[in-house]
Amino acid sequence: MQFDVAFALSTVPTILGAIGMTLLVAASSCVGASAIGFGFELIRRSGGWGGLLVGFVIDFIRATPVLVWLYCLYFILPFYGIRLGALATGMIGLSLYYSGYLAEVFKAGIDAIPNGQAEAAKALGLGRMDMTIFVIAPQMLRNIAAPMGNYFVSILKATPYLAVLAVPEMLGRAFDIASDTYRYAEPLTVAGLIFLGLALLISQAIKRLEIRLLGPTAR
Amino acid sequence: MTQTDDKPAVQIASLNKWYGAFHVLKEVNLTIPSGSRVVICGPSGSGKSTLIRCLNGLEAYQQGTVTLGTIELGANARETVLARRQTGMVFQSFNLFPHLTVLSNCTLALRRVLRMPRNEAESLARHFLEKVRIPEQATKYPAQLSGGQQQRVAIARALCMNPRLMLFDEPTSALDPEMVKEVLDVMTGLAHEGMTMICVTHEMGFAREVADQVVFMDQGSIVEQASPVAFFSTPNHPRARSFLNTLLH
Numbered sequence: 001m002q003f004d005v006a007f008a009l010s011t012v013p014t015i016l017g018a019i020g021m022t023l024l025v026a027a028s029s030c031v032g033a034s035a036i037g038f039g040f041e042l043i044r045r046s047g048g049w050g051g052l053l054v055g056f057v058i059d060f061i062r063a064t065p066v067l068v069w070l071y072c073l074y075f076i077l078p079f080y081g082i083r084l085g086a087l088a089t090g091m092i093g094l095s096l097y098y099s100g101y102l103a104e105v106f107k108a109g110i111d112a113i114p115n116g117q118a119e120a121a122k123a124l125g126l127g128r129m130d131m132t133i134f135v136i137a138p139q140m141l142r143n144i145a146a147p148m149g150n151y152f153v154s155i156l157k158a159t160p161y162l163a164v165l166a167v168p169e170m171l172g173r174a175f176d177i178a179s180d181t182y183r184y185a186e187p188l189t190v191a192g193l194i195f196l197g198l199a200l201l202i203s204q205a206i207k208r209l210e211i212r213l214l215g216p217t218a219r
Numbered sequence: 220m221t222q223t224d225d226k227p228a229v230q231i232a233s234l235n236k237w238y239g240a241f242h243v244l245k246e247v248n249l250t251i252p253s254g255s256r257v258v259i260c261g262p263s264g265s266g267k268s269t270l271i272r273c274l275n276g277l278e279a280y281q282q283g284t285v286t287l288g289t290i291e292l293g294a295n296a297r298e299t300v301l302a303r304r305q306t307g308m309v310f311q312s313f314n315l316f317p318h319l320t321v322l323s324n325c326t327l328a329l330r331r332v333l334r335m336p337r338n339e340a341e342s343l344a345r346h347f348l349e350k351v352r353i354p355e356q357a358t359k360y361p362a363q364l365s366g367g368q369q370q371r372v373a374i375a376r377a378l379c380m381n382p383r384l385m386l387f388d389e390p391t392s393a394l395d396p397e398m399v400k401e402v403l404d405v406m407t408g409l410a411h412e413g414m415t416m417i418c419v420t421h422e423m424g425f426a427r428e429v430a431d432q433v434v435f436m437d438q439g440s441i442v443e444q445a446s447p448v449a450f451f452s453t454p455n456h457p458r459a460r461s462f463l464n465t466l467l468h
């Protein structure tokens with residue numbers, strides 16, 4: 001079967017029609033994973049039993065395939081009376097899964113901040129919360145812009161997993177076309193290229209951000 | 220903090236601290252009257268930093284009491300926070316916040332801790348930047364300043380909180396020689412205004428000119444405490460004598 005460029009182009013509007021869903025899932029999972037991961041890392045750093053427990057949870061998450069999380073949330077939670085829609089399940093699943101990885105990134109970013117920063121904040125009388133928000137978090141972000149961006153790209157690339165929950169994202173659309181027309185190469189190529197474009201855009205944005213963050217404020 | 224002038228600014232009584240099995244502060248007793256300037260010196264590892272870090276809660280201790288004005292640290296959580304807030308600290312490595320401008324470094328605690336409106340905080344910050352003689356650097360970032368300028372910003376940042384007590388831990392040790400003077404000048408100015416100051420420093424010229432007490436520490440104890448004149452002319456303790464000799468040569 002020959003690659004039919006005209007047919008490929010004709011699939012673009014349908015597949016692109018789902019880009020909104022892909023971006024919605026990716027963006028909300030990035031936000032969710034960052035928030036949960038940062039919370040995890042703060043608890044882990046505070047030590048004690050909570051810290052140990054969260055440390056275990058982070059390792060557990062990172063040792064499990066993402067599909068296990070999605071299936072568990074989707075098929076097992078309803079047995080306990082918790083019913084989430086497919087979309088919500090997908091976003092929560094990706095957020096939880098990547099929160100484990102982002103917690104590790106945040107850890108590296110915080111570890112790299114000299115002790116003196118927290119000491120100066122304490123000496124000025126800043127509380128824990130203010131210190132975290134105004135002193136630690138901004139410097140952490142500056143330290144980890146690149147690896148964090150890589151995980152955001154990973155989250156984007158993980159959105160097709162939501163096909164197992166029948167969330168209508170781009171790869172799912174491409175597959176629908178393929179099974180209707182028995183032509184796989186064209187729609188899958190188109191979907192792949194769109195993902196590639198999005199990933200490049202994110203990396204570029206992160207690079208810009210990094211340059212800005214590192215500008216005159218570098219140590 | 221309700222502080223009356225007859226109460227000493229700092230009273231350290233029978234302070235003992237251990238790092239694990241290592242006895243880092245041994246029975247330290249020290250009374251610092253309001254308005255006085257104390258220079259702490261001693262060999263590396265003698266516990267100078269540990270001692271002054273105990274005065275603002277950066278280090279915990281196992282025995283003894285530290286009283287700032289009328290507030291005993293650790294006795295009452297709310298008062299302890301207040302006492303710390305009124306204690307400024309300047310570090311050897313400046314510890315300015317690199318992601319904030321000079322002005323924001325100075326206003327952060329004013330705004331977050333004292334809930335001061337932005338305008339008021341900024342004009343106060345500018346006042347203290349002028350006092351340390353770098354008003355023109357307000358919009359720069361720390362990395363764009365020289366070491367001496369950064370340390371002066373750190374002093375201004377601490378002064379913004381209107382401290383009753385200023386702690387300095389080797390404020391000039393990380394500076395190139397030509398920048399030491401600009402920082403010492405600012406500190407001398409503060410001393411002349413009556414600020415209560417505790418300085419860990421090996422700048423003996425500064426100690427001679429500004430201090431009213433010199434405290435010499437060795438192996439976690441205060442082994443000599445004297446006026447600068449007495450300390451420099453006739454140090455009693457043999458270790459103080461040998462320490463002064465190494466400084467002079």
Ligand SMILES: Nc1ncnc2c1ncn2[C@@H]1O[C@H](COP(=O)(O)OP(=O)(O)OP(=O)(O)O)[C@@H](O)[C@H]1O
Nearest residue numbers: 238241243261262263264265266267268269270389
């Ligand atoms: N967190 C810590 N854990 C264990 N030991 C420590 C710790 N901090 C300091 N020490 C030890 O306590 C002793 C006193 O340290 P401190 O920093 O107070 O000395 P110092 O007089 O300020 O020395 P320097 O002139 O080198 O700054 C040193 O022997 C040091 O190794």
Ligand SMILES: [Mg+2]
Nearest residue numbers: 267268269389
């Ligand atoms: Mg020291």
